[in-house]
Amino acid sequence: MSTATPSPLDDPLSAIRHDVACRLDNRQPGFSLAQPFYNDGQLFALDMEAIFEKEWLFAGMSCEIPAKGNYLTLDVGDNPIIIVRGAEGNIHAFHNVCRHRGSRLCTQSRGKVAKLVCPYHQWTYELDGRLLFAGSDMGGNFDLAEYGLRPIAVESAGGFIFICLSDTPPSIDEFLANVSRYVAPHDLENAKVAVESTIVEQANWKLVIENNRECYHCNGAHPELLNSLQEFDDTDDPRATDAYKALVARKQNDWDALDIPWELQRHGRRNRLTRTPLLEGRVSMTMDGQQGCKRLLGELTDPDMGSLRILHLPNSWNHVMGDHAVVFRVMPLGPQQTVVTTKWLVHKDAVEGVDYDPTSLRRVWDATNEQDRRLAEENQRGINSKAYSPGPYSPTYEFGVIDFIDWYCERLQENIGQVTPSLQ
Ligand code: 3BY
Ligand code: FES
Ligand code: FE
Numbered sequence: 230m231s232t233a234t235p236s237p238l239d240d241p242l243s244a245i246r247h248d249v250a251c252r253l254d255n256r257q258p259g260f261s262l263a264q265p266f267y268n269d270g271q272l273f274a275l276d277m278e279a280i281f282e283k284e285w286l287f288a289g290m291s292c293e294i295p296a297k298g299n300y301l302t303l304d305v306g307d308n309p310i311i312i313v314r315g316a317e318g319n320i321h322a323f324h325n326v327c328r329h330r331g332s333r334l335c336t337q338s339r340g341k342v343a344k345l346v347c348p349y350h351q352w353t354y355e356l357d358g359r360l361l362f363a364g365s366d367m368g369g370n371f372d373l374a375e376y377g378l379r380p381i382a383v384e385s386a387g388g389f390i391f392i393c394l395s396d397t398p399p400s401i402d403e404f405l406a407n408v409s410r411y412v413a414p415h416d417l418e419n420a421k422v423a424v425e426s427t428i429v430e431q432a433n434w435k436l437v438i439e440n441n442r443e444c445y446h447c448n449g450a451h452p453e454l455l456n457s458l459q460e461f462d463d464t465d466d467p468r469a470t471d472a473y474k475a476l477v478a479r480k481q482n483d484w485d486a487l488d489i490p491w492e493l494q495r496h497g498r499r500n501r502l503t504r505t506p507l508l509e510g511r512v513s514m515t516m517d518g519q520q521g522c523k524r525l526l527g528e529l530t531d532p533d534m535g536s537l538r539i540l541h542l543p544n545s546w547n548h549v550m551g552d553h554a555v556v557f558r559v560m561p562l563g564p565q566q567t568v569v570t571t572k573w574l575v576h577k578d579a580v581e582g583v584d585y586d587p588t589s590l591r592r593v594w595d596a597t598n599e600q601d602r603r604l605a606e607e608n609q610r611g612i613n614s615k616a617y618s619p620g621p622y623s624p625t626y627e628f629g630v631i632d633f634i635d636w637y638c639e640r641l642q643e644n645i646g647q648v649t650p651s652l653q
Contacts, residue, residue, distance in 0.1 A: 242278065245271040246645050253642045259631055260619040267433040267612045273564035276434070277306040279644035280543055280637065282394045284499075285401050287545035287558050288312055290574065291320060291388050292420045293339065298356060301339045305394060306561065310381060311335050312390060313345070315356040322383035322392045323358050328376040345378070354378055387412030388420065389556070391541070404496040404541075411490045411502050411537055415549050416527030420574040423522070423553070424587035427570050428598055432605035434543070434561040435637065436612075437569060440605050441546050441557075442629035450604060453596040457518040462505035462538060463493055467625050472509075480506040480535060487531065498636035501540040506533075513550050514593045522552040522575040522585035542636050553585070555594050565609055571598060 237243070249272065252263060265272045282305065289301050289312060300313040302325055309325035311334065325334050332349040335342075344361065345354040353362040358378035363371065382393040386405035389412070393399075430437055440446070444460040451458075464474050484491050484504065491504035511518030512532040520532050526549075534551035541547075544559040554574040561567050573590050581587065611617060622631050 242271060242275050245269075245275055249275060249641065250645060253638050256638065257619060258635070259624070260621055261439075262435070262634065263619055264612055264617050267436060267609065268564050270564050273433075273561070275641070275645065277561065279641050281305050281561065282308070283399075283644045284395075284543055284640060285382075285384075285391045285393045285398060285541070286543070287541050287556075288322070288383075288390045288392045289558070290420070290422070290556060290572065291385050291390055291418055292574070292577065293422060294320065296341070298341045298343055299339070300335060300342065300345075302335050302337070303560070305392075308394060309333050310392065310394075311345070312383065312392070313342075313356050319357075320383055320385055320390060321357055322381040322390075323378040324381060326379065327352055328360065328378065329363070334378075352376075387415075388417030389539075389541075389547075404500045407494050407496075407500075407502055408539060411494075411504070411539070412549060414487075414489050414527050414529060414534070415537070415551075415554065417549070417554060417574060419577050420526060420554065421577045421579075423573045423575045423579070423581065423585060424591050425570065425572040426591065426595060426598065427568060428602055429562065430567045430569060430602045430605050431565055432567055432602075432609040433565055434559055434567040435634075436605045436608050437559050437567050437601075438543065438633055439630045440601050440608070442633050443627045445623065445626035446604060450600045451597050453516060453593045454514070456516060457507045457511040457514045457593070458536070459505060459508060462503055462536075476506050476509055480533070483531070483533070484535075489534065491535075498632045498639075499542045502538065504535050504537045506535040507550075513552050514548060514555065515589065516592055520552040521590040522579050524576045524579040524584045525551050526554065526574075526576050542633060553590060565613075567605075569598060569602075 286305065288303055293301055294312065294314040297314055297316055300311055302309060302311050310322060311325040312320060312322045315321050327334050327347040327349065329347065329350055329352045332347055334345050334347050336348065351364055352360060355361050358380055360373045360376045363373060382398045384391050384401060384405055386408040389408055391401065447455060447460055459473060461468050463469065464477055481491055493503040495501050508518065513519060513521050515521040525532055529551050532551040537549040539547040545557055547556045548554065556572050556574065558570045559567060571594055575585055579585055
């Protein structure tokens, strides 16, 4: 019997898997991670394999593909993905990879097609992924049915589309049920993207998320955001003031009367939903805190819906307000490079120039994103130094960061699977 030595090509990450498993076992909880977690190429590859190819990811909004044949594309690391609206209105997700010789099928970031046609030799697929036509003679035994597009798990709720590249996706149903219930009054299925931005940050994706998970930096960094945003969103927050608690009680009464859900919901550490009031007298994240779109979302009649915050680890945070929503998608590009896509959504019948001005709608979060980009990039540069060592998170101000890092370490530990460090 031959015992083949495993080739490094079969598992180029095997050494880093062992190393990371040991580091996770020995990490100091409540402290930032060791340097390689933020800058090492192999560890980045492991993040992609064990987090981004295993967990549910926020991909886009269903209103971006409103009709049959509308599609959008995105890249999860090296994996090009296509999300397309099928004939019965279903949303499908596939690897955007032709089953002939592997060409990318859709090359645009969005569009509308009758069929999915490969640009290389025109193999043609139905919107549900079946191969319909393979051109010239492929030989006697060729069976179209064996060459459909490779599907990816996809779910949508409340207008948010999530995908999972794993063959055995973790369960997400309870979260999706809550997203549907909380977003329903805003009817984001019938919204449209008023404007969007794409920024590339020279920082590891975890620094982008860490930055978003705390408002310790808000006072020093975000004057525009603080025109409307409360620095905390939970009456149990140790910093919550009596004035905030009184405002919350009042707003929660108003929302109850309108049957608008607001209670804080958690799904493990991965997801968190809550509706929290903006500053007294402010109804939207605009420069003056007033409506950025005259037409409210859904059938809403009261603009003051506070901010419905939806967190989805590893790659999204969102604010859904009465007049508009701002959704954020984070995608790693490299160990020290991350793309953040922000979309501002308004009612689909809102008229640009009449109901809203995209330039003013985007101002607060453009400013905030730019400020956060600088903070994340400076964080990265300091971490790259030989002087860096993990530092303590504040339990009062940075509990959200602690939760994120605990979630990440847990998922990484579970998903890298094969290694039991205690047996090494
Ligand atoms: O508003 C946000 O999305 C987060 C929460 C706190 C600070 N940061 C800007
Ligand atoms: Fe797609 Fe040849 S690679 S048709
Ligand atoms: Fe920030």
